[in-house]
Amino acid sequence: MTNRALRFVLVAAALTAAACTDKQSSPLAPSSGSAGSAQPSFSANSASGASGLDVAAIHVMQTKSDALSNAANGAGGGGGGSGIFYHGGPVLQAGTKVAAVYWAASTIYAGGPAAGTVGPGSGDGSLVGFFLSNLGGSPYFNINHSYTDGAGQAIVNSVSYTQYWANNANVPANGQSVTDAQMVAMLQAGFASLALSYDAGTLYHIFTAGTVNLGGGFGTQYCAYHTHGTVSIGGVAKTVLYSAMPYTFAFPTACTNQSASPNGDAAADAEVNVLAHETEETTTDMMANAWYDRRGYENADKCAWTWGTTYKTSNGGVANMNLGGKDFLVQRNWVNSGSGGCVLKF
Amino acid sequence: MKARGFGGGRRGSALHTVVVVAGIVALLAPGALVAQADRSGSTVPAAQQRPRCAPIPAERGATITFGREGGNIRPRSYAIFADGRVTAGVGDAARDSVGTIPAAAVAALARLARSGGFWELRSPAVRRPPGNPDAAREFIGVTLTCGAHRVEFVAGAEPAAFVELFALLSAVARVP
Numbered sequence: 001m002t003n004r005a006l007r008f009v010l011v012a013a014a015l016t017a018a019a020c021t022d023k024q025s026s027p028l029a030p031s032s033g034s035a036g037s038a039q040p041s042f043s044a045n046s047a048s049g050a051s052g053l054d055v056a057a058i059h060v061m062q063t064k065s066d067a068l069s070n071a072a073n074g075a076g077g078g079g080g081g082s083g084i085f086y087h088g089g090p091v092l093q094a095g096t097k098v099a100a101v102y103w104a105a106s107t108i109y110a111g112g113p114a115a116g117t118v119g120p121g122s123g124d125g126s127l128v129g130f131f132l133s134n135l136g137g138s139p140y141f142n143i144n145h146s147y148t149d150g151a152g153q154a155i156v157n158s159v160s161y162t163q164y165w166a167n168n169a170n171v172p173a174n175g176q177s178v179t180d181a182q183m184v185a186m187l188q189a190g191f192a193s194l195a196l197s198y199d200a201g202t203l204y205h206i207f208t209a210g211t212v213n214l215g216g217g218f219g220t221q222y223c224a225y226h227t228h229g230t231v232s233i234g235g236v237a238k239t240v241l242y243s244a245m246p247y248t249f250a251f252p253t254a255c256t257n258q259s260a261s262p263n264g265d266a267a268a269d270a271e272v273n274v275l276a277h278e279t280e281e282t283t284t285d286m287m288a289n290a291w292y293d294r295r296g297y298e299n300a301d302k303c304a305w306t307w308g309t310t311y312k313t314s315n316g317g318v319a320n321m322n323l324g325g326k327d328f329l330v331q332r333n334w335v336n337s338g339s340g341g342c343v344l345k346f
Numbered sequence: 347m348k349a350r351g352f353g354g355g356r357r358g359s360a361l362h363t364v365v366v367v368a369g370i371v372a373l374l375a376p377g378a379l380v381a382q383a384d385r386s387g388s389t390v391p392a393a394q395q396r397p398r399c400a401p402i403p404a405e406r407g408a409t410i411t412f413g414r415e416g417g418n419i420r421p422r423s424y425a426i427f428a429d430g431r432v433t434a435g436v437g438d439a440a441r442d443s444v445g446t447i448p449a450a451a452v453a454a455l456a457r458l459a460r461s462g463g464f465w466e467l468r469s470p471a472v473r474r475p476p477g478n479p480d481a482a483r484e485f486i487g488v489t490l491t492c493g494a495h496r497v498e499f500v501a502g503a504e505p506a507a508f509v510e511l512f513a514l515l516s517a518v519a520r521v522p
Contacts, residue, residue, distance in 0.1 A: 215478070217478070217481060217501065217502055219419075220419075220501070221417070221419065221478070221481045221482055221501035221502050222417050222418050222419050222478065222480045222481050222482065222501070223418050223419045223420075223480075224418050224480060225417075225418060225478050225479070225480035225481070226479070226480065227478070253420070253522060254419055254420050254422075255419060255420065257420075274418055277418050277480075278418070278480070281479070281480070285479070288479055292479070294472075295416070295472055296472040296479065297416060298479055300418070301416055301417060301418070301479070301480070304416075304417070304418055304419075304421070305420050305421060305436075
């Protein structure tokens with residue numbers, strides 16, 4: 001047998017073995033700014049297709065000034081010795097506004113909005129909604145205050161959960177891969193029907209249930225991600241910030257910390273960890289051209305799946321912070337101060 | 347999407363692992379070594395080409411490390427030692443024993459890494475977040491007596507030589 005043939009056999013066997021080891025847990029439950037006039041200035045790096053969708057928006061071209069800045073700094077722009085650098089792009093400086101889109105046939109997270117309803121963030125009774133409503137102003141989110149925009153203005157420690165849409169139309173099936181174009185089209189439908197209000201400085205979190213595979217790499221390449229696309233608002237192309245927030249509890253090994261839930265809601269407790277990650281990254285690197293390090297890691301990437309000091313909660317769960325009276329276990333975030341580091345508060 | 351190696355799940359059957367490990371050991375056969383030399387265009391058997399290129403002794407560290415890191419997914423790494431020990435953990439602290447494979451299989455894996463295209467791979471320069479900034483980076487590091495080589499790629503954007511070796515290592519280590 002030739003080496004090539006032998007390698008083929010080996011790899012085929014390996015792939016067979018790997019393919020047979022794929023596991024997805026059964027989802028337990030089919031369960032999901034006060035920035036005011038913040039109007040971030042977007043870099044013109046989104047090319048809309050005829051459909052109005054910007055499927056290539058997650059690819060970012062380096063500007064000449066960035067390249068020069070990078071060269072002068074060995075890879076990054078400003079940022080001193082904190083281990084993360086500014087590259088000239090916009091941030092959500094005046095505060096972070098978020099909206100939740102629960103894209104499922106039924107309520108995703110316990111206590112959450114009923115399918116087919118819309119409302120203000122204050123009407124979301126799920127633990128995910130509670131987290132979003134209590135994240136802003138916390139010592140934890142204040143870590144983002146250590147980052148600035150291009151004018152040197154520090155990011156405001158504010159998260160405003162403005163609206164939700166429990167969209168039960170054209171719901172993707174379990175295991176179905178959903179492309180960015182399809183996610184943007186879904187948001188576009190929400191804006192067109194007025195189920196969603198468009199705002200350039202709002203991060204639209206798209207939650208799904210079960211094993212819906214937002215982006216195609218859920219559970220193997222990532223547990224969630226943030227990016228941006230282009231929608232048409234009143235016939236004008238606009239950038240929309242969004243995150244893909246699959247049901248992380250469907251992949252407990254890869255996407256949950258596997259410790260006891262501090263709130264007795266394992267699915268939502270798992271989700272808020274990756275939710276914090278995406279919210280922080282969008283705040284400081286909304287177009288993927290602002291704050292990241294020499295390896296391309298954004299602030300939350302640098303501290304993902306690290307917890308700092310934890311404590312036991314009254315129900316036997318594990319947590320590392322209290323927001324609004326509830327305990328959560330959420331990853332640390334990178335502070336852009338001094339020599340930098342992963343911290344739980346700032 | 348089918349999990350290529352990581353992704354969480356039940357362990358594969360013992361039969362699969364036996365098949366894979368047996369196949370790796372078969373690489374040690376003289377015929378296979380000559381075949382490797384033939385593939386590279388040389389008439390000198392591979393074993394003679396690099397007589398001192400072997401897995402580093404286990405007491406000096408792991409011969410092979412691989413796994414994923416970065417992005418928004420739990421990091422995980424595995425280490426395979428020359429004596430066949432396989433450990434798992436996070437980053438360089440892959441210390442939890444997860445099994446043992448024949449030492450001969452480790453040598454064969456090392457040889458495959460040296461001659462199967464992996465050694466020619468180079469990590470792409472990252473000057474800004476990749477297409478999906480939250481996608482993990484997958485890495486493979488091999489340390490032999492004749493040198494060390496480590497590369498990493500954004501998950502979903504790896505070249506074939508990397509994918510093949512990564513899948514093989516995942517199967518050998520019985521990555522869940």
